[in-house]
Amino acid sequence: MIELREAGYSFGGEPLLGGLALTLAPGSFHFLTGPSGAGKTTLLRLCYADLLPTVGEIELFGQSTATMSRDDISGARQRIGVVHQDCQFLDHLSVTDNIALPLAVSGRDVDAHRENLRELLAWVGLGPRADALPPELSGGERQRAALARAVIMDPDLILADEPTGNVDWEMSMRLLTLLAELNRMGKTILVATHDLGLIRAAKAQVSARVLRIAGGQLQLAGADL
């Protein structure tokens, strides 16, 4: 799915990440941890070619991001569902319309996906909130809507940036269960989180590897988490 080879990233000449080596195999589940400001969001942005590495190489679905055209990148992005750290909804559109937005943007017939949308809303437990506007949602409801929007295009890879930020433990577990279900359906998952409790709880549900960013480098964290 994704391969990083000695990749690194600098913001304005200031090195942030370096020597990144990582292979995300199809169907794998990885957590990405590290302190605030370590570069978790930046690494995810590299993984969906929102940023290009300033050194080294990143291969996305077998093609180097450096040689990808705009069309190649938008094609690759259709296979990737991203849950952004700050959710980012259009506040004047209903929850359903926000979740359907990737369909509309890619020129699909949204009406042909009504049933699919209804099922997806039920799956994340937002059936009764289908017509609500984003500002009317609780934090946990927003996170579940963001997850639904990330999977509406049936992506192969899901990159989730702090998908359990600002929600209570019970809601974190609910989101984790949804991610584990997606992984069981064969999707490749990478979840950035600072919540070590979440990672520990995940061990009961999925076989996940834990990556940690420390000092600008990516390490495989020990099994003692």
Ligand SMILES: Nc1ncnc2c1ncn2[C@@H]1O[C@H](COP(=O)(O)OP(=O)(O)OP(=O)(O)O)[C@@H](O)[C@H]1O
């Ligand atoms: N566009 C940018 N320009 C300059 N510096 C940036 C930019 N985006 C992020 N940074 C810096 O890069 C570092 C890593 O940011 P990043 O958002 O990747 O961290 P993070 O690990 O996701 O943190 P958090 O846990 O708080 O979400 C931070 O010091 C941040 O200030």
Ligand SMILES: [Mg+2]
């Ligand atoms: Mg972040």
